[in-house]
Amino acid sequence: MTVKADDGAQLWAERSGEGDPVMLCHGGPGLWDTFEDLAPLLVERGAAVLRWDQRGCGRSERRGPYSVARSVADIDAVRRHFGLEAVTLLGHSWGARLALHYALAHPEHVTRLVYVSGTGIGPDSGWHPEFVGRLRAGIGERLARWEELASRERRTEAEEREMCVLQWSADFAGPDRGRALRLAERxxxxxxxxxxxxxxxxxAETRTMSEHQLHAACGGLRMPVVIVDGAEDIRPRDAVDSLEQALPNVSRVTLAGAGHMPWVERPAEFAAAVAPR
Incomplete structure (x- = not known):
């Protein structure tokens, strides 16, 4: 299905199930919806699930402009397209940050915010160096190949995919790197x-945002917020502590044996934590 944004950009979207609406915001920026395993889990628990590819990504029209405000407006366009007054908004990774910005801009349209595998509201310098070390360790014996691909000024489409698969393999928990590569391939x-x-x-835009201003704004959110972490995410989970402390109505769930995509590795526990109540 195609949704037209308010500036005419064409956005891919899909609705499945009947019940309380849950809108999903994928990670990136620059990636696409990877919730094909999560959507049926939520439908089984009584949700109407809305998936979409962000502007310029995946099946949506590859066209800018690219900004947080523009992305927030696109969420609102998808919500209006499906005729929904308010939704549970679930964001993953960058999508968690985007979902937070939408909730701050339009709290009347968010019944609950689910913040999954985000990196908080502090500066990247607080968590990124540790993340890079864990990423390199997680790629393991294929690190040299990943470094070679990442250093190239130009890559073929096949090389770009290979580079991403190697990088994404570090996002899955446990010592079985063959399993991690298979999940990244998927x-x-x-x-x-x-x-x-x-x-x-x-x-570049999010790096200029003031942690102090975001902290103050988050203090005004009244809807319930659920923070969900995978205990083995290579992004340090203490990066999210300041966000948790800023929110007045928050709970936090940490799933053992899960990395950055916790619904893939702990599906039942994840669905229980985030499904409509």
């Missing part, structure tokens, strides 16, 4: 290509 299938311009522009 994430990359079908392959839509990373929008690196979108990634660069939005990341």
């Amino acid at each position: 994430m990359a299938t079908p392959w839509y290509g990373v929008n690196f311009a979108c990634n660069a522009e939005i990341n």
Whole structure:
């Protein structure tokens, strides 16, 4: 299904199930919806699930501009398209940050915020160096190949996919790297290509945002917020502590044996934590 944003951009979206609406915001920036395993879990628990590819990503029209405000407006366009007054908003990774910004801008349209595998509201410098070390360790014996691909100024589509699969394999928990590679391959299938311009522009913008201002704004949120972490996420989970402390109505669930995509590795526990109540 195609949703038209307020500036005419075409956004891919899909609705499944009947019940309380849950809208999903995928990670990135510059990636696409990877919730094909999560959506049926939530439908089974009585949710109407809305999936969509963010502007310029996946099956949506590859066109800018790329900004947090533009992304927030696109969420609102999808919500209105499906005729929903309010939704549970679930965001993963970058999508968790985006969902938070939407909740701050439009609290009247969010009944509950589910913040999954995010990196908080503090500066990247607080968590990124540790993340890089864990990423390199997680890639393991294929690190040299990943470094070679990442250092190239130009890559073929196949090389870009290979680089991403190697990098994403570090996002899964446990010592079985063969299993991690298989799960990363599944994430990359079908392959839509990373929008690196979108990634660069939005990341540059979020790095300039004031932690103090975000902390103060979060203090005004009244809807319930659930923070969900995988205990083995390579992004340090203490990066989220300041966000948790800023929110007045928050609970936190940490899933053992799960990395950055906890619904893939602990599906039943994840669905129990985030399904409509």
